[in-house]
Amino acid sequence: MTSPTPFPSGPITGVSGTTVVVRGDDIDTDRIIPARFLKCVTFDALGPAAFADDRAELATAPSGPHPFDRPEHQGAAILLVNRNFGCGSSREHAPQALMRWGIRAVVGESFAEIFYGNCLALGIPCLVADHASMLAIQAAAAEAPAEIFRLDVAAASLSAGSQQWSLELAGGPRQMLVSGQWDATGQLVANDAALQATAARLPYLQAFAAASAA
Amino acid sequence: MADSEGSTAVSAGTLYDKVWDLHRVAELPGGASQLFIGLHLIHEVTSPQAFAGLKDLGLRVRHPERTVATVDHIVPTTSQARPFADPLAEEMLATLEANCAEHGIILHGLGSGRQGIVHVIAPELGLTQPGMTVACGDSHTSTHGAFGAIAFGIGTSQVRDVLASQSLAMGKLKVRRIWVDGQLQQGVYAKDLVLHVIRTLGVKGGVGYAYEFAGPAIEALSMEERMTLCNMAIEGGARCGYVNPDRTTFAYLQGRPFAPSGEAWERAVAWWSSLASGAEAVFDDEVRFDAASIAPTVTWGITPGQGIGVDEAVPTLDQTEPDERPLAEEAYRYMDLQPGTLIAGTPVDVCFIGSCTNGRLSDLEAAAAVAKGRHVAPGIKAFVVPGSEQVAAAAEAAGLDAVFREAGFEWREPGCSMCLAMNPDRLEGRQISASSSNRNFKGRQGSASGRTLLMSPAMVAAAAVTGHVSDVRALLNA
Numbered sequence: 020m021t022s023p024t025p026f027p028s029g030p031i032t033g034v035s036g037t038t039v040v041v042r043g044d045d046i047d048t049d050r051i052i053p054a055r056f057l058k059c060v061t062f063d064a065l066g067p068a069a070f071a072d073d074r075a076e077l078a079t080a081p082s083g084p085h086p087f088d089r090p091e092h093q094g095a096a097i098l099l100v101n102r103n104f105g106c107g108s109s110r111e112h113a114p115q116a117l118m119r120w121g122i123r124a125v126v127g128e129s130f131a132e133i134f135y136g137n138c139l140a141l142g143i144p145c146l147v148a149d150h151a152s153m154l155a156i157q158a159a160a161a162e163a164p165a166e167i168f169r170l171d172v173a174a175a176s177l178s179a180g181s182q183q184w185s186l187e188l189a190g191g192p193r194q195m196l197v198s199g200q201w202d203a204t205g206q207l208v209a210n211d212a213a214l215q216a217t218a219a220r221l222p223y224l225q226a227f228a229a230a231s232a233a
Numbered sequence: 234m235a236d237s238e239g240s241t242a243v244s245a246g247t248l249y250d251k252v253w254d255l256h257r258v259a260e261l262p263g264g265a266s267q268l269f270i271g272l273h274l275i276h277e278v279t280s281p282q283a284f285a286g287l288k289d290l291g292l293r294v295r296h297p298e299r300t301v302a303t304v305d306h307i308v309p310t311t312s313q314a315r316p317f318a319d320p321l322a323e324e325m326l327a328t329l330e331a332n333c334a335e336h337g338i339i340l341h342g343l344g345s346g347r348q349g350i351v352h353v354i355a356p357e358l359g360l361t362q363p364g365m366t367v368a369c370g371d372s373h374t375s376t377h378g379a380f381g382a383i384a385f386g387i388g389t390s391q392v393r394d395v396l397a398s399q400s401l402a403m404g405k406l407k408v409r410r411i412w413v414d415g416q417l418q419q420g421v422y423a424k425d426l427v428l429h430v431i432r433t434l435g436v437k438g439g440v441g442y443a444y445e446f447a448g449p450a451i452e453a454l455s456m457e458e459r460m461t462l463c464n465m466a467i468e469g470g471a472r473c474g475y476v477n478p479d480r481t482t483f484a485y486l487q488g489r490p491f492a493p494s495g496e497a498w499e500r501a502v503a504w505w506s507s508l509a510s511g512a513e514a515v516f517d518d519e520v521r522f523d524a525a526s527i528a529p530t531v532t533w534g535i536t537p538g539q540g541i542g543v544d545e546a547v548p549t550l551d552q553t554e555p556d557e558r559p560l561a562e563e564a565y566r567y568m569d570l571q572p573g574t575l576i577a578g579t580p581v582d583v584c585f586i587g588s589c590t591n592g593r594l595s596d597l598e599a600a601a602a603v604a605k606g607r608h609v610a611p612g613i614k615a616f617v618v619p620g621s622e623q624v625a626a627a628a629e630a631a632g633l634d635a636v637f638r639e640a641g642f643e644w645r646e647p648g649c650s651m652c653l654a655m656n657p658d659r660l661e662g663r664q665i666s667a668s669s670s671n672r673n674f675k676g677r678q679g680s681a682s683g684r685t686l687l688m689s690p691a692m693v694a695a696a697a698v699t700g701h702v703s704d705v706r707a708l709l710n711a
Contacts, residue, residue, distance in 0.1 A: 044560055045436055045536050049674040053681070054654040058307065058321040060281035060328045062389075072681040103437040106470065106536075107674060108653075109372040110279065111388035132440055132472045133372060136403075137388035191264030191404060200263050202390075204290065207398035210259050210267055211295075214400055217258045217269045223362060224271075227493060227500035 024096070026118060027142025030199035034124035034144065034170040036096025038160040039086045041070070046100065047107035048134060052116045054108075065112055066119030087120065091164035097177075099157050100127035105134025114138045124170050126177060126186060128153045139192050142201050144172050146186040156184055173197050247510040248477055249408045249443050252383045256366045258400055265402040271365035272382075273300045273395045274351050275338070277307055277329040278655065279370025283392035284332040294336040296399040301360055302333050302340040305350045306655045310618050310645035313343050322656065336396075349621020349647045352376040352589040356460060357623050359489025363478035363505040368395055373589045373671065375466040378475030379459035380482055381508055383443070385473040406472065407517035409442045410510075413450035415525040420706035422599065423458035424465075424591060424669070424689035426450070426522075428530040428540045431469040434520065436538040439471030442518070445510060446476050450524035456485040457593045464590045465671055468537040477509035529705055531576050532673045532687040534564030539673075543692070543704045546575050567675055568684050569663075577702050579686070582664040584615035584697035585678075586642075586690045588652040591669035592620025596690040597628050600669075601636045603694035603708055609641030610700030616643035618650040618658075642697065654679030667696035 056068040074085040086092050098117065104127045105113060114137045117125075125138065125145045138145050148156060159179055160168065168179045175188040188196075195201040207214075218224050246254075258267040273296075275283075280302070287294070294300060307322040317323040333340040341347040341354060348354070352373050355361045361377040367384035368374065370392040377384035391401055411430060417423075431438075444466045446459075454462065459476045466474025476482075483502050486492040493501040528542035539561070541548065549572040553561045565572060570579065586592075586600050597617060609615045617637050619625035625647055628634060634644045651658040652670035659679025660666055666678060666685050673685035686702060695705040 043563070044556075047536075047672075047674045049653075049672070049677050053676055055679070057278055057655055058319075058325060060324060061285065062282055072676045075681060103440070103470070106436060107372065107468075107672060109370060109374075109386035109388055111282075111370075111390060114388075129437065129440065131470065133386050133388060133467075137390065140388060140390035140394075189264075189404075195263030195265070198262065200261075203261065203263075203265070203402035204292075204394050204397055206261055207267055207394055207400050207402065208292065208295075210400075211398070213258045214267075214269060214295075214398065217256065218399075221255065221269070221271065222504045223365060223493075223501070226497045227504055 024121065024123070027123065031142050031144060031196040031201065032172050034096055035167055036123065037092070037094060037164060037166065038097045038099055038168050039092040039095035040099045040157045040160050041086055042101060042157065044102040045106055046104050048105055048110050048113040049107055051105065051113040052110065057110060057112050062112065062115040062119070065116040069116040069120045094121060096121060096123040097168050097170060098122045098125045099160055100125060101153065102128040104130050106131035109133045111137045114141055114143055118143060126156065126170070139195065139201055142196070144170070144188065144196050146170065146175060146188050148184060148186050152184045245511050245513060247408050247445060247514045247516065248381055248475060248508050249383060249406070249445065251508055252364055252366065253405060261402055263402070265404055267400050268366060268403050269400050270368045270395050271299065272355070272360060272367045273399070274355055274367065274369035274374070275300060275302045275392065276351050276371065277304050277325040279389050279392055280332065281325065281328045282389045283370070283396055286390070286393040287396050290397065292397045294338065294396045297337040299399055300338045300396070301355065302329060302338050303348055303351050303354055304329060304342060306649045306653065308343065308648040309657050310648045310650045311657070313646050346622050349624065350589045350592060350649055352464065353592055353620035353624065356380065356456070357489070357621060359486055359492030362486065362492065363482060364508045368401060372467045373464050375471070375473050376460050376464040376589060378463040378466065378473050379456060381475055381478035381505065383473055383475065386467065406443045407441055408445055409439070409518040409520065410445045410447055410516040411520050411522065412448040413446065413522045413524050414448055415450055415523045416453060417450060417524045417527065420691065420709050421527055421529055422689040422691065423454055423461040425527055425530040426524065427462045427465040428532065428537065428687065429527045430522065431465065431538050432530065432540040434469055436468060436536050437470045439466065439469040442471050444469065444471040444474040445516070446474060451476055452479065455595060456481060457595045460593065461590055465537065468671055478505045479509070529689065529692050531692065531702055533568065533570055533576050534561065535567055535673060535675050536560065537671065537673060537687060539564055540687070541576055543577050543702065547572050549573050577704060579702040580700060581667045581686065581696050581702065582613065583660060583666040584613060584693050585651045585666055585668045585670065586616070586693050587618030587620065587650050588670040589620065589649070590671040591690045592618060592624065594624050594627050596669065597624070597633050600690040600694040601633045603691050603705060604640040604642060604698060605636050607640055607698040609697045613697055613700055615641065615697040616645055618645040619647045621647050640698070651678050653677060667693045667702065669693050
């Protein structure tokens with residue numbers, strides 16, 4: 020299904036919604052979006068393809084359908100994962116597919132770096148929970164799929180009903196999200212004078228003349 | 234650490250520190266740094282949406298002369314005639330061509346003599362040089378660290394940022410030195426070394442780090458071997474890996490089309506030499522390996538960290554760390570391999586030699602040395618895909634294509650091929666491949682149930698001629 024809610028924009032101070040648990044370590048971006056779906060020149064159609072092969076595999080498995088195919092998780096906004104989520108390929112198609120499916124925040128034990136940066140560039144916060152908390156969060160979510168979870172980005176915490184868990188979010192990304200400056204393009208372009216000054220001191224852009232002058 | 238702001242005098246610290254400081258433009262309000270990108274490489278898969286984003290913002294490419302394009306992921310390796318049979322592939326290449334034409338970006342296209350996998354062509358053209366920052370919308374950009382560059386993969390939004398500003402918002406990494414003593418045995422290659430490192434440190438071990446590869450065994454590696462090593466740093470979780478530049482680096486670069494020449498060459502070598510991590514450099518972490526103890530290494534599972542020596546058995550749950558057991562159980566099921574059984578002797582269906590990891594001339598030479606005078610075993614599909622048009626030409630000039638053809642291998646046109654499922658080269662059903670590529674993820678090679686055993690090109694050739702996973706050392710000595 021495709022997300023009914025608008026894509027992230029402006030300050031991201033919190034995300035509220037139901038949850039979907041995808042368990043397992045080292046879930047790579049080939050699994051989040053198989054490569055055949057990368058044959059496209061826009062991201063528009065990626066939502067339904069999130070986890071396509073895992074979903075097909077589980078459709079007929081005794082353990083039942085993939086969480087993304089269970090009726091109680093349709094419309095979920097918060098994805099709950101384990102360690103090293105999003106490893107492998109740099110494809111932004113992975114967070115784009117999750118976002119277009121409806122995901123607005125991810126909480127996990129750890130994230131692969133490029134995936135984390137791609138999410139940040141889309142305004143999707145990725146917060147880290149320790150192992151024990153993550154298992155508790157996933158258990159709570161699995162027990163009450165209709166429960167609304169509230170992620171507070173500024174406070175780096177997640178709550179559901181009377182339960183609350185402390186999470187980690189590095190100062191830089193937190194500041195970028197809550198201030199609405201997670202989309203860095205404008206700032207980068209605005210610093211053009213400093214950028215040109217940097218270029219002017221790079222030996223390889225000056226026929227290596229600066230090396231002997233240093 | 235050197236404070237090189239406003240100066241190019243660099244002497245202390247790690248190479249990573251020096252290159253970072255030199256390219257740092259500004260500190261951004263969010264706490265990230267703005268980093269100048271010296272070389273931006275683009276291809277057809279991760280750039281179209283970035284160009285569209287640029288257009289939406291009403292921006293132009295800030296430094297088209299620092300941006301270089303090629304086409305690799307979607308190209309067929311049997312016939313490269315246009316238009317491609319796959320209309321989606323044709324649309325992606327046509328879009329890249331239009332974007333490059335509109336923005337004045339050089340595209341090394343099919344038939345130019347310079348096309349190939351982006352991480353093969355930039356080094357061979359002399360575009361990748363020590364001390365640069367290199368970015369590309371492709372995780373295997375870490376390859377370029379072989380030259381003492383700081384090179385890393387980025388997503389499409391960041392591709393847009395680099396197009397717009399020739400810079401990126403980034404946080405600084407820690408540096409782990411991976412020191413390798415000794416010497417690799419005959420029949421053991423850089424691929425085995427890096428699979429061994431990842432097996433030992435894990436696929437998450439490098440998250441938050443740049444890997445500096447150093448020590449006698451690293452200094453002894455050729456540039457192509459260093460590229461194989463750095464290519465797979467990302468498979469160990471490290472966004473970039475690098476080797477300090479030395480005489481091997483300079484000898485490789487001299488005379489290449491985009492390398493400095495004349496008087497600038499001497500100045501370049503002096504500057505490049507000054508970039509290496511100093512004796513007093515402080516690392517955030519260090520791990521040591523002994524090259525002589527490493528065997529040809531093969532993956533048995535569904536992550537590049539699930540690797541073993543070719544003389545070992547698939548590990549049992551008892552031999553697996555408790556927190557790695559769920560993944561091991563998933564791998565047993567998916568791969569249909571029994572814990573406790575030797576990996577050698579595992580029958581294979583398809584043998585693939587190529588990719589940005591192992592598609593260079595020396596890789597093909599090593600595989601050809603095994604294939605020569607032998608023949609692909611019955612029922613096995615084996616094919617060789619040169620990493621670039623230049624690699625293909627050099628291999629053909631040396632007669633390697635004939636060696637492979639006589640041995641029953643197909644000789645293909647350059648491209649990413651069966652490393653990933655974006656072109657016609659794919660596994661079918663539950664086929665199992667011996668592959669010189671970099672990822673054995675579930676479904677990676679184009680079939681949702683296809684299985685991949687990663688290994689060196691020589692080991693792939695050994696599997697092709699015997700029909701099963703075999704220790705290439707026995708064939709080299711036969």
